[in-house]
Amino acid sequence: MDQRHDQIEGNSEPSHSFGQVSHLALDIGGTLIKVVYFSTSRDDCIDHEGDSSANNTLGVSKSGKHILEGRLHFAKFETRNINDCLEFISSKKLHLGGFQRCRNLAKDKNLIKATGGGAHKFAELFREKLGIDLDKEDEMDCLVAGANFLLKAVHREAYTYVGGEKEFMQIDQNDLYPYLLVNIGSGVSMIKVDGDGKFERVSGTNVGGGTFWGLGRLLTKCKSFDELLELSYRGNNRVIDMLVGDIYGGMDYSKIGLSSTTIASSFGKAVSDYKELEDYKPEDVARSLLRMISNNIGQIAYLNALQFGLKRIFFGGFFIQGQPYTMDTISVAVHFWSKGEAKAMFLRHEGFLGALGAYVSYAKNRLDDLVCNESIQIPVSASYAADPKYNPRNADLNDNESMQCSVYTA
Ligand SMILES: Nc1ncnc2c1ncn2[C@@H]1O[C@H](COP(=O)(O)OP(=O)(O)O)[C@@H](O)[C@H]1O
Numbered sequence: 001m002d003q004r005h006d007q008i009e010g011n012s013e014p015s016h017s018f019g020q021v022s023h024l025a026l027d028i029g030g031t032l033i034k035v036v037y038f039s040t041s042r043d044d045c046i047d048h049e050g051d052s053s054a055n056n057t058l059g060v061s062k063s064g065k066h067i068l069e070g071r072l073h074f075a076k077f078e079t080r081n082i083n084d085c086l087e088f089i090s091s092k093k094l095h096l097g098g099f100q101r102c103r104n105l106a107k108d109k110n111l112i113k114a115t116g117g118g119a120h121k122f123a124e125l126f127r128e129k130l131g132i133d134l135d136k137e138d139e140m141d142c143l144v145a146g147a148n149f150l151l152k153a154v155h156r157e158a159y160t161y162v163g164g165e166k167e168f169m170q171i172d173q174n175d176l177y178p179y180l181l182v183n184i185g186s187g188v189s190m191i192k193v194d195g196d197g198k199f200e201r202v203s204g205t206n207v208g209g210g211t212f213w214g215l216g217r218l219l220t221k222c223k224s225f226d227e228l229l230e231l232s233y234r235g236n237n238r239v240i241d242m243l244v245g246d247i248y249g250g251m252d253y254s255k256i257g258l259s260s261t262t263i264a265s266s267f268g269k270a271v272s273d274y275k276e277l278e279d280y281k282p283e284d285v286a287r288s289l290l291r292m293i294s295n296n297i298g299q300i301a302y303l304n305a306l307q308f309g310l311k312r313i314f315f316g317g318f319f320i321q322g323q324p325y326t327m328d329t330i331s332v333a334v335h336f337w338s339k340g341e342a343k344a345m346f347l348r349h350e351g352f353l354g355a356l357g358a359y360v361s362y363a364k365n366r367l368d369d370l371v372c373n374e375s376i377q378i379p380v381s382a383s384y385a386a387d388p389k390y391n392p393r394n395a396d397l398n399d400n401e402s403m404q405c406s407v408y409t410a
């Protein structure tokens with residue numbers, strides 16, 4: 001048996017063991033590193049057309065392409081803790097790949113697809129610590145490729161969020177373009193997508209996820225992003241935000257379509273109240289901040305959609321993280337400004353667009369193709385649960401998933 005295979009399996013109980021790991025891809029952003037990799041597992045072994053050779057996860061399709069069945073795994077780390085990510089990759093031997101056991105495609109085993117600014121910034125570190133070269137892919141190319149892949153290949157990927165309810169969208173592949181992709185990472189990029197590889201970054205804003213996390217940390221003294229979010233759920237923004245009703249004596253300003261509860265000025269009450277930061281509850285501050293930033297992004301997104309005549313806006317990036325209040329504020333902003341004409345849509349794998357784009361870019365070189373059979377909500381931590389060396393503090397996996405899929409190799 002292949003030694004590499006042994007080493008990977010050696011860390012795991014049989015029920016959750018990895019088979020081969022292949023095609024590791026990274027998106028090293030300003031705040032978070034996103035990791036995507038494919039693994040076959042014994043549970044997933046399928047012998048297509050009777051191929052019972054050494055690698056029984058590799059079958060041959062009617063078109064002559066080999067099919068490798070397995071799961072796509074997702075993980076994320078804070079960029080400031082990049083060593084945790086390096087350790088994770090190293091301990092799982094993810095960088096060594098796995099196709100060579102079955103297809104002798106080892107020639108570029110030390111070349112790992114990577115995108116995001118960190119692919120440039122940390123290239124030397126990866127070479128030094130893991131002996132791998134980062135094969136850099138452009139960040140915008142990857143965001144678009146990742147979004148197109150998810151929208152076309154993954155069932156129940158896109159959804160609207162209205163009145164606290166998720167509604168999954170049926171995406172007609174023949175009627176997908178054009179759309180606006182708004183990626184809310186540390187900063188925000190807005191990309192008009194017209195097709196596979198056909199896009200233009202039409203706008204962006206420096207007021208994004210990093211602003212929420214950075215300002216929020218300074219204002220509330222909270223220690224983690226999740227804590228800040230948690231705070232925001234308990235808060236009441238009306239304590240700090242100046243509403244139309246505060247200015248108009250409790251009345252709507254109906255002539256221009258503003259209800260009394262519309263925020264007239266985010267944080268505006270802090271001026272008239274003569275209060276200091278300590279006089280406000282951190283949860284109210286967090287709530288106002290989340291609302292201010294989400295609302296602003298929703299509005300800028302809509303204005304761009306308007307300018308380019310786009311009806312559909314997909315929001316990605318880890319700022320969203322499937323958080324109800326964030327999505328609600330963005331949805332309301334898009335609905336309000338577009339008078340119901342445009343729709344905000346969210347993606348289940350919103351934070352992994354770039355990493356998935358880097359992943360599918362392997363296809364450019366090796367003619368491999370990734371097909372998702374289905375998308376199943378399985379906590380990715382379940383894949384590691386049996387690993388005695390797995391330390392959840394190292395891999396901040398939150399509630400990510402792995403999804404079942406096939407890789408078609410030429
Ligand atoms: N665990 C976390 N730690 C830090 N930021 C987080 C976390 N989860 C979500 N976020 C939010 O996601 C943003 C980063 O999103 P991401 O799409 O990964 O961007 P980038 O590529 O710039 O790192 C942060 O600025 C923050 O608002």
Ligand SMILES: CC(C)(COP(=O)(O)O)[C@@H](O)C(=O)NCCC(=O)O
Nearest residue numbers: 029030185186187188189204205206
């Ligand atoms: C520079 C970036 C593309 C980097 O991506 P990120 O790490 O934030 O995901 C992004 O932060 C951005 O688009 N910022 C907004 C810059 C602007 O248009 O004003």
